[in-house]
Amino acid sequence: MFKTVTWYQGAVRLIDQTLLPSEVRYIDCKDVESVAEAIESLRVRGAPAIGITAAYGVALAARLISANTYEDFYNALMKDCIRLTATRPTAVNLFWAIERMKQKAASLRDEPLSVICDALLAEADAILREDIAMNYKIGAFGADLIPPGAGVLTHCNAGGLATGGYGTALGVIRSAWDKHHNLTVFADETRPVLQGARLTAWELHQDNIPVTLITDNMSGYFMKQGKIQACVVGSDRIASNGDVANKIGTYGVAILAKAHGIPFYVAAPSSTIDFDIHSGDEIPIESRDASEVHIIGGKEIAPKGIQIANPAFDVTPAELVTRIITEKGAFLPSEIRQYH
Numbered sequence: 001m002f003k004t005v006t007w008y009q010g011a012v013r014l015i016d017q018t019l020l021p022s023e024v025r026y027i028d029c030k031d032v033e034s035v036a037e038a039i040e041s042l043r044v045r046g047a048p049a050i051g052i053t054a055a056y057g058v059a060l061a062a063r064l065i066s067a068n069t070y071e072d073f074y075n076a077l078m079k080d081c082i083r084l085t086a087t088r089p090t091a092v093n094l095f096w097a098i099e100r101m102k103q104k105a106a107s108l109r110d111e112p113l114s115v116i117c118d119a120l121l122a123e124a125d126a127i128l129r130e131d132i133a134m135n136y137k138i139g140a141f142g143a144d145l146i147p148p149g150a151g152v153l154t155h156c157n158a159g160g161l162a163t164g165g166y167g168t169a170l171g172v173i174r175s176a177w178d179k180h181h182n183l184t185v186f187a188d189e190t191r192p193v194l195q196g197a198r199l200t201a202w203e204l205h206q207d208n209i210p211v212t213l214i215t216d217n218m219s220g221y222f223m224k225q226g227k228i229q230a231c232v233v234g235s236d237r238i239a240s241n242g243d244v245a246n247k248i249g250t251y252g253v254a255i256l257a258k259a260h261g262i263p264f265y266v267a268a269p270s271s272t273i274d275f276d277i278h279s280g281d282e283i284p285i286e287s288r289d290a291s292e293v294h295i296i297g298g299k300e301i302a303p304k305g306i307q308i309a310n311p312a313f314d315v316t317p318a319e320l321v322t323r324i325i326t327e328k329g330a331f332l333p334s335e336i337r338q339y340h
Contacts, residue, residue, distance in 0.1 A: 285312070
């Protein structure tokens, strides 16, 4: 499988997701600003992958700091952490990973700076390995919920491209495919940036898992036709009450699933659960540039001068979620608090 993010010869190496599926190109980020730009421009995206990338960004920052004392080193590192934290507001994994790296640096204040730098890189490596291991566990738990021969709809991309590898929602689909070998997978386009068309369909095609691409407004049609028996999506942040923030359009899919009596599953590592907030109303929703909506493939598709809204995420209320699938099991939204 392709590597979404890794450490390579002193740089953070990423697959540039803005070029997929037409071109597979890796980029090497050699300073903190290039890592931050890659996150902001969606060269890397997906909550777990953003967190891993930020962790490697902190490890990279540490190696670039010139300091004689721990205090000077730590202060400079915190400035770089602030820059990385400011890249995307919704995905909680970003903040979780950076905080973990900060705590690692703080715990080693009596060590030589070279030892701290090596330890931070090792910590980022650990975050990557742990994410991949969690994804396989999520996949195994989720596969038990997908019946043989099911039609499964997924929204946006929650695969290897959105994680350290294997994927959350696509991890469930991959595991279910390995178990049954007779699924029908529907991937909706996911406007405005088309992650479903460009990324999810590409990943599944790479794995020789049959996928049918549909536009976002076709989901209800195929549900009514009896073609879809389950919906599986990822998440960028889950509130402690089970409300789920995910790519814009997820809420609509959940409403359609509820209306048609179809289970709606959310697959995410436990690090995506934000126990510090009580409901989805507290989740900050990122607004992105209008050009993502009115320009496709370099061509304008709407009149100039009109108002355009572009929220990147929406919140699906817990009552529309059938199960939240983590590396610890599949739970009702009301049950996740006990696993804090």
